[in-house]
Amino acid sequence: MTLAVLSQALSLVLDPYVLWVVFASAAFGLFVGAIPGLTATMATALLVPVTFFMPPVPAIAAIVTATAMAIFAGDIPSCLLRMPGTAASAAYTDEAYAMTKKGHGEMALGAGLVFSAVGGLFGTAVLIAAAPALAEVALKFSSFEYFWLVVLGLSSAVFLTFGSPLKGVVSLLLGLLVAAVGLDNPAAFPRFTFGNAELSGGLTLIPIMIGMFAVSEILRNVAAMEQPWEMAQARIGNVFTGMWRLAKRYPLGILRGSALGTAIGALPGAGADIAAWMSYAISKKFSKEPEKFGTGHVEGIVEAGASNNSALAGAWIPSLVFGIPGDSITAIVIGVLYIKGLNPGPTVFMEKAPEMYAIFFIFIIANLLMLPLGVAAIKGAKQLLRAPRELLMPVILLFCIVGSFAINNSLFGVVLMLVFGLLAYVMEENGFPVAPAILGMVLGAMLEEHFISSMIKSDGRLLGFFERPIAGALGGLALLVIAWPLVRAWLERKGGKP
Amino acid sequence: MKAIVTRLVLAAALLVAGAAQAQYPQRPIQLIVPWGAGGGTDATARIIASLMEKELKQPINVVNRTGGSGVVGHDAIARAAPDGYTIGMITVEITMMHHVGLTALKHTDYAPIGLVNADPAGIHVRVDSAYKSTRDLIAAIKANPGKLKASGTGQGGIWHLAIAGLLKDQGVDPGALPWVPSNGAAPGLQDMVAGGVDVVPCSIPEARAMIDSGKVRALSIMDPNPPALYPNVPTLQKELGSKWAIAAWRVIAAPKGIPADAQRTLGAALKKVYDSKEYKDFMAGRGFGVIWADAEGTAKFMAKSDTDLGATLKAVGLAK
Numbered sequence: 001m002t003l004a005v006l007s008q009a010l011s012l013v014l015d016p017y018v019l020w021v022v023f024a025s026a027a028f029g030l031f032v033g034a035i036p037g038l039t040a041t042m043a044t045a046l047l048v049p050v051t052f053f054m055p056p057v058p059a060i061a062a063i064v065t066a067t068a069m070a071i072f073a074g075d076i077p078s079c080l081l082r083m084p085g086t087a088a089s090a091a092y093t094d095e096a097y098a099m100t101k102k103g104h105g106e107m108a109l110g111a112g113l114v115f116s117a118v119g120g121l122f123g124t125a126v127l128i129a130a131a132p133a134l135a136e137v138a139l140k141f142s143s144f145e146y147f148w149l150v151v152l153g154l155s156s157a158v159f160l161t162f163g164s165p166l167k168g169v170v171s172l173l174l175g176l177l178v179a180a181v182g183l184d185n186p187a188a189f190p191r192f193t194f195g196n197a198e199l200s201g202g203l204t205l206i207p208i209m210i211g212m213f214a215v216s217e218i219l220r221n222v223a224a225m226e227q228p229w230e231m232a233q234a235r236i237g238n239v240f241t242g243m244w245r246l247a248k249r250y251p252l253g254i255l256r257g258s259a260l261g262t263a264i265g266a267l268p269g270a271g272a273d274i275a276a277w278m279s280y281a282i283s284k285k286f287s288k289e290p291e292k293f294g295t296g297h298v299e300g301i302v303e304a305g306a307s308n309n310s311a312l313a314g315a316w317i318p319s320l321v322f323g324i325p326g327d328s329i330t331a332i333v334i335g336v337l338y339i340k341g342l343n344p345g346p347t348v349f350m351e352k353a354p355e356m357y358a359i360f361f362i363f364i365i366a367n368l369l370m371l372p373l374g375v376a377a378i379k380g381a382k383q384l385l386r387a388p389r390e391l392l393m394p395v396i397l398l399f400c401i402v403g404s405f406a407i408n409n410s411l412f413g414v415v416l417m418l419v420f421g422l423l424a425y426v427m428e429e430n431g432f433p434v435a436p437a438i439l440g441m442v443l444g445a446m447l448e449e450h451f452i453s454s455m456i457k458s459d460g461r462l463l464g465f466f467e468r469p470i471a472g473a474l475g476g477l478a479l480l481v482i483a484w485p486l487v488r489a490w491l492e493r494k495g496g497k498p
Numbered sequence: 499m500k501a502i503v504t505r506l507v508l509a510a511a512l513l514v515a516g517a518a519q520a521q522y523p524q525r526p527i528q529l530i531v532p533w534g535a536g537g538g539t540d541a542t543a544r545i546i547a548s549l550m551e552k553e554l555k556q557p558i559n560v561v562n563r564t565g566g567s568g569v570v571g572h573d574a575i576a577r578a579a580p581d582g583y584t585i586g587m588i589t590v591e592i593t594m595m596h597h598v599g600l601t602a603l604k605h606t607d608y609a610p611i612g613l614v615n616a617d618p619a620g621i622h623v624r625v626d627s628a629y630k631s632t633r634d635l636i637a638a639i640k641a642n643p644g645k646l647k648a649s650g651t652g653q654g655g656i657w658h659l660a661i662a663g664l665l666k667d668q669g670v671d672p673g674a675l676p677w678v679p680s681n682g683a684a685p686g687l688q689d690m691v692a693g694g695v696d697v698v699p700c701s702i703p704e705a706r707a708m709i710d711s712g713k714v715r716a717l718s719i720m721d722p723n724p725p726a727l728y729p730n731v732p733t734l735q736k737e738l739g740s741k742w743a744i745a746a747w748r749v750i751a752a753p754k755g756i757p758a759d760a761q762r763t764l765g766a767a768l769k770k771v772y773d774s775k776e777y778k779d780f781m782a783g784r785g786f787g788v789i790w791a792d793a794e795g796t797a798k799f800m801a802k803s804d805t806d807l808g809a810t811l812k813a814v815g816l817a818k
Contacts, residue, residue: 053557142694186679188566188600201574341544341560343535456678457647457694
């Protein structure tokens with residue numbers, strides 16, 4: 001990285017238009033995050049059609065800023081309503097609400113805000129250091145290595161998360177089926193097209209994602225519309241009071257939460273919500289006073305709050321270097337990167353270095369901007385949470401429809417969005433995770449392409465997949481992940497015997 | 499009150515009518531590229547898009563629709579609504595794919611806007627490869643049929659035909675060098691550098707970044723003239739005494755049936771872009787060849803390419 005690249009990147013970022021986009025998307029992110037039932041992924045999905053009309057850097061800046069703000073803002077209704085604003089805050093919602101009840105609302109919100117920013121900056125630092133270095137290594141990757149990376153990503157999405165692996169596999173296969181539709185395969189053979197021109201072009205991912213992440217949430221909100229929100233009556237003072245003391249008291253927890261969050265984020269399929277759950281559990285396990293957890297104790301909020309925001313940046317590492325998304329937000333981002341000509345892959349740091357470093361700058365700016373704007377959002381929280389849901393939801397649905405139409409200017413996109421929105425709702429209501437399906441759709445084509453290329457290169461021998469050292473190691477790791485549920489079941493049975 | 503409503507309705511109607519009559523283009527235009535980002539087609543399409551944006555005063559979004567050895571993207575351009583808001587960069591493959599039975603699409607399924615570039619094929623190997631010359635390489639392919647692999651475009655694509663035609667010309671079975679399909683020259687070259695394949699017979703400018711960073715070596719060019727970028731790279735004529743020559747070309751086209759005024763506006767804008775210093779500088783800087791033909795000339799040019807390449811495909815046994 002040279003000084004010239006850095007100054008080019010800075011000039012891209014300091015463009016007044018970019019800064020205006022950052023501010024506007026920050027406000028949008030805070031709003032979406034603070035409203036229970038509207039998620040950070042949904043914010044991203046709704047932003048995509050808007051970014052369609054922007055140059056590359058502001059387009060990506062809008063998503064980076066909005067998601068960082070939304071993950072923090074999810075803490076606000078946790079404290080005031082006992083409802084997580086986004087799934088990433090669910091881990092410590094009860095804790096935060098208990099603190100508000102005890103009169104420590106400003107401390108819960110302050111910890112969420114300050115340590116979200118700290119975690120976000122930590123994750124950003126890792127992203128800046130790791131992504132270009134990893135790209136150097138990735139330049140040596142051939143189709144064999146990529147094939148195993150994709151397998152590793154897909155299987156960790158299924159086997160290393162919560163819930164039933166069987167339902168995860170079903171969801172993954174559904175995603176792969178969607179990816180198989182159309183002509184877009186190495187032999188250019190029309191599959192599942194039924195002679196339809198729209199289908200032969202394949203199913204466009206962005207309307208599908210708008211459906212799966214936004215429409216399904218709307219349906220869920222409509223189903224739960226009867227219960228009005230009850231707000232805790234508490235005065236919120238200066239949220240920064242006592243933060244320095246907290247930082248000095250829990251330095252290890254902050255570091256551990258940030259590091260674990262970044263790692264979980266970088267793992268395909270697992271994002272900020274899982275990072276927060278794991279960090280909260282770890283914080284409790286290693287705490288000197290675990291008995292206080294659940295009664296309105298700040299320690300877990302500090303660690304998990306740092307964790308969920310660092311996961312956000314961590315997820316960008318595999319997304320930029322390999323084109324393999326680290327979470328559901330970056331699954332959408334990858335589509336935007338392609339549209340904007342910032343195609344992910346190891347060469348992006350050579351060919352588009354100024355744009356990449358501009359994105360890194362945006363990460364830093366967004367996490368710093370979180371502090372003043374976060375205070376404003378906390379102050380205005382009561383008005384914000386009064387936004388009537390029965391008006392909000394139809395407006396969001398309208399945005400979904402316009403957005404899905406705008407991607408290809410075709411009604412087919414709108415149909416796709418509605419069908420997949422309904423599908424995602426039914427899936428989640430029955431315990432089928434949506435993330436593996438999304439990964440399957442994003443990675444299906446890559447999986448097939450690299451498999452076919454590798455088979456031609458090795459003259460059809462499957463052993464060729466293990467003959468290059470890195471490919472062999474990645475392949476072994478992937479097989480281990482796939483075998484993990486069996487190993488765990490075996491260990492449990494062995495341990496259970498007297 | 500009623501009067502006000504009537505006036506409002508009238509005003510709205512006027513607005514709508516005004517918008518309908520306003521000049522093309524009214525909203526962002528999509529430019530579909532049937533090959534992966536980072537390759538030559540992508541780079542050419544992007545510079546043209548950025549310059550045409552200034553002419554047409556509307557954003558032009560470049561979209562890479564890859565896969566299916568180029569069929570997917572070409573198909574997407576031909577099947578797009580012919581409203582002038584989706585155009586594409588069609589490549590030499592459109593006059594080849596229907597001969598090999600990949601698709602029924604032909605060059606006559608498009609409304610050409612203009613021909614903007616043509617680049618001859620080269621032969622590239624890894625810099626640490628044992629093959630120092632085209633003669634070495636061909637001897638090795640002949641000695642161990644099927645051992646070396648080549649990549650750089652889809653199955654039956656222009657670079658596949660380039661090397662297969664050369665092998666045939668040199669009396670070697672074209673099947674002795676199996677082809678690994680890729681979404682363009684850039685992923686093929688990256689795969690070659692990573693050790694996945696041995697030969698990438700793409701154009702010289704496509705390999706330039708890899709040649710300059712010392713990862714790839716150009717062995718020869720399939721053209722009567724040596725490459726402008728590297729005058730020391732020998733021609734086939736000089737090295738093998740072979741007259742074999744082949745080039746890829748790129749054309750901006752729209753789906754057939756677009757409004758005549760849109761086709762004219764696009765053609766005029768493209769001509770301005772082609773004549774601009776920025777375009778010439780960019781193409782010269784990358785080592786890309788420039789050549790111009792208007793809509794009518796492009797149609798004739800594509801028809802000739804179709805006849806020539808069809809005959810070659812038949813000769814090397816790739817045609818169905």
